[in-house]
Amino acid sequence: HQTIYLKDYTPPSFEVLSIDLSIQVFDDHTLVHSKLVMQRLTSGDLILCGRDLELLNISLNGNALTPQDYEIDPEQLIIKNAPDQAEFAISVKIHPESNTQLEGLYQAGNLFVTQNEPEGFRKITFFPDRPDILTVFTTRIEADKKYPTLLANGNLVEKGELSDNRHFAVWHDPTKKPSYLFAAVIGDLAVLKDSFTTMEGRHVSLEIYALAQDLPKCHVAMQALKDSMKWDEDVYGRPYDLDNYMIVAVSQFNMGAMENKGLNIFNTVCVLADPEVTTDPAMFYVKSTIAHEYFHNWTGNRITCRDWFQLCLKEGFTVFRDQSFSTTLQSPAVQRIDDVSSLKSVQFAEDAGPLSHPPRPDHFVEINNFYTATVYDKGAEIARMMANLLGPEKFRQGTDEYFRRHDGQAVTVEDLVDSLSDGSGVDLRNFLPWYSQPGTPCVKGRGSYDADAKTYTLTLSQSTAKRHNYPEPQPLPIPVGVALFDKETGEQLTLNSTVLKQSEVAENNIKDGIFVLDQAEQTVVFEQVNAEPVVSLLRNFSAPVLLDFDYSDEDLAFLLEHETNGFNQWQAAQMLLERVLLQDHNPAVYLNAIAKALPQVAKDDALLATRLLDIPSENYLASRIDQEYDPAVVHQKRDAVLNALADRLKDYWADAYQSLPIVEFKDNSVEMGKRAYRNMVLGFAIRAGVEGALDWASEQYDNAVCMTERLGALRHLVWNKANNAQDKLDDFYKRFKHEDLALDQWFAVQAGNPQGSVQVARELMEHPEFDWGTPNRIRSVTGNFSGNPVLVWTTEGMQFYTEIAKRLDQQNPVLGSRILQFLSRWYTLKEPLRSEAKNILQGLKGEVNSTSVCETLNNVLKA
Ligand code: HT7
Numbered sequence: 001h002q003t004i005y006l007k008d009y010t011p012p013s014f015e016v017l018s019i020d021l022s023i024q025v026f027d028d029h030t031l032v033h034s035k036l037v038m039q040r041l042t043s044g045d046l047i048l049c050g051r052d053l054e055l056l057n058i059s060l061n062g063n064a065l066t067p068q069d070y071e072i073d074p075e076q077l078i079i080k081n082a083p084d085q086a087e088f089a090i091s092v093k094i095h096p097e098s099n100t101q102l103e104g105l106y107q108a109g110n111l112f113v114t115q116n117e118p119e120g121f122r123k124i125t126f127f128p129d130r131p132d133i134l135t136v137f138t139t140r141i142e143a144d145k146k147y148p149t150l151l152a153n154g155n156l157v158e159k160g161e162l163s164d165n166r167h168f169a170v171w172h173d174p175t176k177k178p179s180y181l182f183a184a185v186i187g188d189l190a191v192l193k194d195s196f197t198t199m200e201g202r203h204v205s206l207e208i209y210a211l212a213q214d215l216p217k218c219h220v221a222m223q224a225l226k227d228s229m230k231w232d233e234d235v236y237g238r239p240y241d242l243d244n245y246m247i248v249a250v251s252q253f254n255m256g257a258m259e260n261k262g263l264n265i266f267n268t269v270c271v272l273a274d275p276e277v278t279t280d281p282a283m284f285y286v287k288s289t290i291a292h293e294y295f296h297n298w299t300g301n302r303i304t305c306r307d308w309f310q311l312c313l314k315e316g317f318t319v320f321r322d323q324s325f326s327t328t329l330q331s332p333a334v335q336r337i338d339d340v341s342s343l344k345s346v347q348f349a350e351d352a353g354p355l356s357h358p359p360r361p362d363h364f365v366e367i368n369n370f371y372t373a374t375v376y377d378k379g380a381e382i383a384r385m386m387a388n389l390l391g392p393e394k395f396r397q398g399t400d401e402y403f404r405r406h407d408g409q410a411v412t413v414e415d416l417v418d419s420l421s422d423g424s425g426v427d428l429r430n431f432l433p434w435y436s437q438p439g440t441p442c443v444k445g446r447g448s449y450d451a452d453a454k455t456y457t458l459t460l461s462q463s464t465a466k467r468h469n470y471p472e473p474q475p476l477p478i479p480v481g482v483a484l485f486d487k488e489t490g491e492q493l494t495l496n497s498t499v500l501k502q503s504e505v506a507e508n509n510i511k512d513g514i515f516v517l518d519q520a521e522q523t524v525v526f527e528q529v530n531a532e533p534v535v536s537l538l539r540n541f542s543a544p545v546l547l548d549f550d551y552s553d554e555d556l557a558f559l560l561e562h563e564t565n566g567f568n569q570w571q572a573a574q575m576l577l578e579r580v581l582l583q584d585h586n587p588a589v590y591l592n593a594i595a596k597a598l599p600q601v602a603k604d605d606a607l608l609a610t611r612l613l614d615i616p617s618e619n620y621l622a623s624r625i626d627q628e629y630d631p632a633v634v635h636q637k638r639d640a641v642l643n644a645l646a647d648r649l650k651d652y653w654a655d656a657y658q659s660l661p662i663v664e665f666k667d668n669s670v671e672m673g674k675r676a677y678r679n680m681v682l683g684f685a686i687r688a689g690v691e692g693a694l695d696w697a698s699e700q701y702d703n704a705v706c707m708t709e710r711l712g713a714l715r716h717l718v719w720n721k722a723n724n725a726q727d728k729l730d731d732f733y734k735r736f737k738h739e740d741l742a743l744d745q746w747f748a749v750q751a752g753n754p755q756g757s758v759q760v761a762r763e764l765m766e767h768p769e770f771d772w773g774t775p776n777r778i779r780s781v782t783g784n785f786s787g788n789p790v791l792v793w794t795t796e797g798m799q800f801y802t803e804i805a806k807r808l809d810q811q812n813p814v815l816g817s818r819i820l821q822f823l824s825r826w827y828t829l830k831e832p833l834r835s836e837a838k839n840i841l842q843g844l845k846g847e848v849n850s851t852s853v854c855e856t857l858n859n860v861l862k863a
């Protein structure tokens with residue numbers, strides 16, 4: 001397998017002025033005819049990518065070509081000395097009916113759909129399948145009338161009947177786009193319609209296509225779409241640009257959703273929502289994914305990536321945009337907690353292991369392996385740091401300039417940062433190294449108060465571990481959110497310091513400052529500090545870094561109590577917990593602080609209270625342990641903290657649960673908070689051995705008015721081995737047997753059971769409802785099972801994952817590669833597990849062939 005390097009990027013030698021595509025679907029094959037109008041840009045060969053295609057015929061400028069006229073290999077067709085104007089007519093045969101990889105055109109049940117990002121289009125026809133080739137697509141789709149729905153990007157320009165019970169539709173997309181944004185859908189779908197009028201007065205028809213029985217579950221997504229369209233106009237000044245926006249729901253899909261121009265294709269889990277079958281977090285995920293894909297229309301589609309190394313240009317920025325949108329759905333503090341918690345548990349872990357890479361990698365073997373938390377979530381953090389430094393007004397000037405300069409272009413990360421800098425008048429180019437340097441920087445610090453001089457001196461330093469194959473890490477600009485609190489009164493102090501980034505801070509009696517640490521070590525002196533302060537750092541998680549400050553546990557408890565926003569309180573609780581769980585600090589300080597803060601927070605904001613009770617996951621804790629990792633020890637320590645917390649507030653849980661009766665379902669953040677908190681409190685009550693708590697869970701299961709309540713109760717019953725757990729599992733199965741997404745939860749609860757076993761997971765995968773063709777179902781078992789490292793890191797657990805990776809290697813390598821990643825931190829294990837893990841992984845070598853799985857396996861083994 002070949003490694004591709006960013007430094008080798010060369011512009012294409014031909015552009016494509018237009019493509020006419022004709023897709024004829026038959027039961028046992030599909031014919032694709034294309035007419036490509038190409039024009040030379042620079043010297044060089046004419047290269048058309050093509051994979052798994054049966055070439056039927058090809059002509060150039062009206063002359064049939066024979067195999068002597070071109071070079072062809074499994075990946076491409078090359079024409080040397082092609083004329084400057086080249087018009088191709090190409091016919092190929094493909095097999096969507098047997099395409100299990102879910103890339104290109106594939107059949108999923110009764111539906112044919114495309115997935116072309118990043119390199120799927122080459123599995124549909126020969127084409128220069130690279131994101132910097134933008135062209136105008138006209139698409140004719142022809143199929144049997146048993147498939148009444150025929151969709152492609154753009155506007156429907158013609159449709160008609162054909163002989164043999166067949167029909168066709170022709171679509172024209174007026175906007176130039178890269179091939180990865182091409183989409184087609186052929187099937188029998190129902191449609192939910194609505195409309196939106198843009199700020200420019202354009203009347204847009206909004207259409208969500210799904211199986212008829214799923215149509216009632218499309219209203220949440222429709223509302224989220226309208227909200228997103230409005231938000232992008234209000235916040236970024238970006239209106240929609242076509243007369244229709246279509247979304248299609250498909251149950252077999254490798255990722256969440258795909259932003260194809262005007263024709264998004266969504267995994268059902270990201271579009272269908274109904275309180276009876278969808279939990280609150282899942283419903284939230286629907287809304288934020290709808291927003292994410294919609295926002296791509298500007299950040300991704302109208303301005304796209306020059307090459308796949310620039311993936312975080314569109315993904316990082318778009319994640320930042322969807323996270324910002326989501327703060328309209330729940331409190332900004334909870335949103336930030338959720339984003340940071342996922343960043344720390346997934347991205348930090350990735351960046352600490354053998355799959356570490358910069359947000360903009362400089363080489364890859366298989367680009368599918370780079371749709372990672374680092375590209376998406378660290379990419380979003382970089383956009384956020386720049387946005388925060390600029391403030392809303394200047395950031396808007398910067399983004400306006402980006403859209404003005406690059407609309408219709410395929411660009412690089414440098415182009416984005418240049419636009420933000422030039423548009424705002426603030427040079428942000430020193431942030432560029434964030435895109436190309438791997439690893440999580442660690443900020444260390446200490447502070448000292450001089451009572452006589454009334455100064456507080458803060459010294460901060462940064463370091464990043466060197467990564468194999470990357471240059472010596474350089475200091476990065478790290479914005480550190482900072483505040484001082486009076487240790488006695490808890491009051492927040494005015495900041496008097498000349499080195500704070502916001503120079504107006506001192507003049508304007510501002511208390512929330514940002515200090516940009518851009519050297520290896522720096523010192524900040526705060527003046528006129530009249531009483532000993534406690535410093536709060538990295539507020540709102542102002543940069544994606546690890547913080548190692550010489551706080552006492554009492555300082556952190558103080559911040560948990562006095563910090564002015566929920567995120568910072570949560571951060572203090574997490575720091576305290578990490579000390580307890582990783583450094584064996586006494587949990588008493590944490591327990592006292594949480595016992596004091598919790599009841600009040602719960603009254604004000606139940607969702608925040610739920611988050612405050614988060615205990616870092618075993619996998620997150622494992623990511624902070626670089627050697628001699630013993631999963632059983634981590635599990636037992638975490639369990640001990642949970643037990644201590646449960647005991648400490650035993651009476652409170654009982655009261656709190658009783659004060660939160662089940663009420664009519666409402667989809668708003670206050671009610672969502674109450675439901676989440678009720679489930680959390682119930683778990684602690686059961687753990688504390690509160691009398692009757694398991695009965696409460698049974699009653700909650702029986703009386704639930706929504707899935708959040710029913711599933712929350714079921715999980716507690718199953719995970720606590722309640723006597724009636726099996727009955728309730730059977731009941732759940734019966735109720736939801738015909739609801740795929742609910743059934744996924746039935747698999748998930750059992751696979752994620754800490755009291756479970758590899759045997760249970762294997763049996764689930766042999767269940768008649770288990771389906772190897774549906775990634776959601778595979779993930780519901782493998783993903784949830786991975787939450788229990790004590791089970792994963794056993795011989796049987798590791799074999800379980802390698803066997804799945806092997807099975808998926810040919811069938812669905814993108815998924816196989818992801819599943820193998822669960823084992824990436826094998827090398828941190830204590831012996832003899834470590835050697836055993838190595839043997840098992842080495843045993844997979846030679847057994848797998850796909851570029852995706854092989855690249856991941858090689859990298860994992862390099863650790
Ligand atoms: N841009 C998309 C990324 C993607 C994808 C989506 C579905 C199936 C396979 C895929 N490969 C890459 C999704 C997004 O970030 O919006």
Ligand code: ZN
Nearest residue numbers: 292296315318
């Ligand atoms: Zn995206």
